[in-house]
Amino acid sequence: MATNISIKLKLIILAIVITFSFIFIVISERSAMHELQTLAKMDHHTEELNVKLLELRKDEKDFLVRKDLKYIESFKKTLNEVFEIKELLKYELTYFDLNTTSLEEYEKTLKLYGKKFIELSEIQKRIGLTPTDALYGDLRAKVHQVQDYAKKQNDTYLLSSVYDLRKQEKDFMLRYKSKYIGKFNKIIKKLLDDNRYTQMHPLLKDYQTSFLALTKLEEKKGFDHKSGILGELRATVHKTDKQLEILTKIIAKAFVEKKDAISLYSLIVTSSIAIFIIFALIVFNRQISKSLIEFEKGLNNFFAFINHETNDVKPLNDKNNDEIGNMAKMINKNIENAKINIQKDRELIDDATQVANKIKEGYLSSRISHSSNSNELNELKNVINEMLDTLSSNIENINSVLNEFAKYDYTKEVKTSNINGEVLQLCENINIVAKSINEMLKESKSIGLGLQVSANTLVTNVDNLTTNANSTAASLEETAAAIEEITSTIVKNNESVQQMSTNSQKVKTAATNGEKLANETTSAMDEINEQVRAINESIGLIDQIAFQTNILSLNAAVEAATAGEAGKGFAVVAQEVRNLASRSAEVAKEIKHLVEVATSKATDGKEISAKMIMGYSELNENIHSTINLISDISTASKEQQIGMEQINDSINQLDKQTQEIANISSNTQHISEQTNSMAIEIVNNSDEKEFIGKDSVQGKNIDLQNFSKPIETKKQTIHKQERENVKVSKRSTEIKENSSSDDEWESF
Incomplete structure (x- = not known):
């Protein structure tokens, strides 16, 4: 039954089967790619969480160093963005039925981190954002009162003691060591016990009160990154790093598993479709090959005649009812006409070859004179002759302008009417050169x-x-x-x-x-x-x-x-x-x-x-x-x-x-x-x-x-x-x- 089916129908059936197979593969691949893209988004979201966490830490460091309130607003804004990314990630984890415990713990830890930072910022506001406000400003005012009083007394011991107090204060501000608080209190106590400076005692007490209040807030804030709120912030940040690392591993594992499953499914489906298509191609190929071999023999005989290898040509086998048989019948009808047309074509081609050789030598006056039964060859002959006429005219135009250039007259230009392509570009370039020379x-x-x-x-x-x-x-x-x-x-x-x-x-x-x-x-x-x-x-x-x-x-x-x-x-x-x-x-x-x-x-x-x-x-x-x-x-x-x-x-x-x-x-x-x-x-x-x-x-x-x-x-x-x-x-x-x-x- 397959022998009575035309090649066109066979190819259509095979094309339909292949098309539907590829559609099925594409749909399966798109579904798999969507899932992989979702997993990739999850991985990207974890990276964004890591970046945002670094931004939070940057805002924290900038606030501690520069004492600017804009970093608090930036911290809050970044924290809100982190929570938005967390919600997207939670939805994606739920889509793949993955464990969200680590993400929930990460959210709790991050909220705690934000709470501690706000608490730290409030303490810093109480301490002072600049040397002239809050406790900073109060302490400066008190110490200047004490220092001015000591200078007016003209007492060397008192003035040196006040400068020693300022030294301990500055050492504490620079190093945040509790030993400087003890030295400060010791010097204050010695001055308060000295009856010579009774009038100065209220100023000293106010100075001591302001300094101790400042040191208590600094201690609550943390003398270093391991104590106080600063230490709690560090611990919280390290905890979020670990939680984020666990979440990243879960997503990476899910990605690998899904990728392996998709690869196995694609391999099975693709292999099945490929086996079916190969079998169909073998069957169709055997039938088509037999007809094509006979058709090839006839064509080889015809081409041998065209190529002057033989002086005669035999008709092709046109007994089959398929497309190849129909083509053989049509070829047999045109073989006789081809013999006559080929001879005329050869004459025209020989004439064109002579003209081309003349053109190759640089002469543009030769033209093709022979004709053929082929309209295309006749049209080609006319087009070539017209091309040579136009090319000769353009070259004469260009030569005329270049001769004027050789005489240092750059006012002439090449006419570009009815000219296109590379010749137009050549003429325009010559005109551009003339304009450039003029300029x-x-x-x-x-x-x-x-x-x-x-x-x-x-x-x-x-x-x-x-x-x-x-x-x-x-x-x-x-x-x-x-x-x-x-x-x-x-x-x-x-x-x-x-x-x-x-x-x-x-x-x-x-x-x-x-x-x-x-x-x-x-x-x-x-x-x-x-x-x-x-x-x-x-x-x-x-x-x-x-x-x-x-x-x-x-x-x-x-x-x-x-x-x-x-x-x-x-x-x-x-x-x-x-x-x-x-x-x-x-x-x-x-x-x-x-x-x-x-x-x-x-x-x-x-x-x-x-x-x-x-x-x-x-x-x-x-x-x-x-x-x-x-x-x-x-x-x-x-x-x-x-x-x-x-x-x-x-x-x-x-x-x-x-x-x-x-x-x-x-x-x-x-x-x-x-x-x-x-x-x-x-x-x-x-x-x-x-x-x-x-x-x-x-x-x-x-x-x-x-x-x-x-x-x-x-x-x-x-x-x-x-x-x-x-x-x-x-x-x-x-x-x-x-x-x-x-x-x-x-x-x-």
Whole structure:
């Protein structure tokens, strides 16, 4: 019966059987996959529980470290998410009839963990979230009261005891050891037992009460992770880890068991279906193979004819009533027509081969001329000829544009109308290249124009910089010369002061000798007539000393006026010295008058001699004071000399640096000129080419404000320095004029 069934029906029956078999397998697999996915979700939920538990622990750690209330809210939110995941996991365990005891214990433990954390957070709130609130703030206020009181008492023992209390408090805060509480109480007790600090006892008791209240809460909270609520939290967390591990093992075991069951079921069903399909295929294959072998022999004979292996072809066996027999009958009808058509096709193919060889060599003018009875081959011939016409036209278009490119004219573009595919992409790419070249040339010309403007500006600025640097160098040279003149003047003044000191010593010696002579005058008044000449000589010496002292005070007044505000005191002293010199001159005149009448007035001469001795003593003291003042002036002059020498060295160093800046600016000017030449060359090179937008290109704008500011600042600095140089030159000239006009000082 199977031999009368067509191959199509046989294949349909076999396809239906295979289709239903695969549908059954797919349904079974989807059911199994659903169960495996559910088990995988359960495993994923356990991992989520583990992650959420880590998040809870993170929030716990963050709260303990940062004392921020936002971590409490985050803890509560995460805990609610854990309970939601737990409900899903409980439903899935129930679906597979798995034990939920571990999950229920995990829920109880987690609730306990949340309760302990809330209790811990409440204790921390009572302790204080910041150093200024709750017990923290209260303790700080109390300890500051105690410390302020101790500082006001000015008692070293009390202050050291208070600092020791703070040390024990800080040690407890850092290490959370109970021994520091005992040390704290011991120090407090010693202060409370001391009757000297009775007024301080209330403050100490308040301080102790606040500290002990804080330590009790810290102890309840836990000094470490093994005590107090912290220890309970650790134990709870470890318990949840174990429960979650047990739950994970249950889910993993169920997953393995379900996977093994599904694998065994799939193997049995798949093997049964495969055996049935193989048996059906063998039966159908035997019947179809027999018909196909005969059909194959006929086709081989026909293909041998087509391939020129034989000159004739035999008809196929068309006795069967199945599809193969029907195909053999149809093939036999077309074998004769095929003989004629194959010959024409061969002619057309030979012609196409010749045309293809020409195209391969690069010639596109050849066309296919032969025809065939096959519409497809004729259509292929027409399509190939049209393709060659279109390709030739496109290549001519492309060549025309490329020839213009070779002449540096980039304004042309390839026409893309009625073009598609890779040729269109080629034409578009050529047009894109042309646009890119146009943009590049526009950008190049724009950069060249902008660079040209910038280079011109740079040349101008560098030229200004060179001019200003040279001006600065010249100004510094003038300043150095003025400083050297000032230094020379100070050295000369210092030498003059030294000479003044030497002359003052001589004056002091002369005053001492005058005093000695006055004493001799008193003891030898009886021989006054014989000593008149000596007295006259003494009077002449006194006149000379008075004259020189007057000149000295005059020069001291000039120096004080030159010193300005700082020399006012010295001017007063100079005036007093001048007055003293005047008085000395008056005394000398009086002594001279007394000598003239000494012969008749010996007794009066003795009294006058006594007065003269007193005048000499006062003169000696004043001369001593003058010597001290001259010594001070000498020291100040030396210091001024050292300072001016240092200023002179600095000016010389600055002058050297300015010369280097001038050299650098000169080199920079040469570089800017080269840059300007390069910019001009870029613009000229761009103008030699033709491209779109060539005449509308503008130079790129460059912000030159940052280049002008330093130049302006340099100019202002130079002007300021020139003004200073003028002032120094004028002052130096004044000093020289004063020095040259002081004839009396030069004579002294």
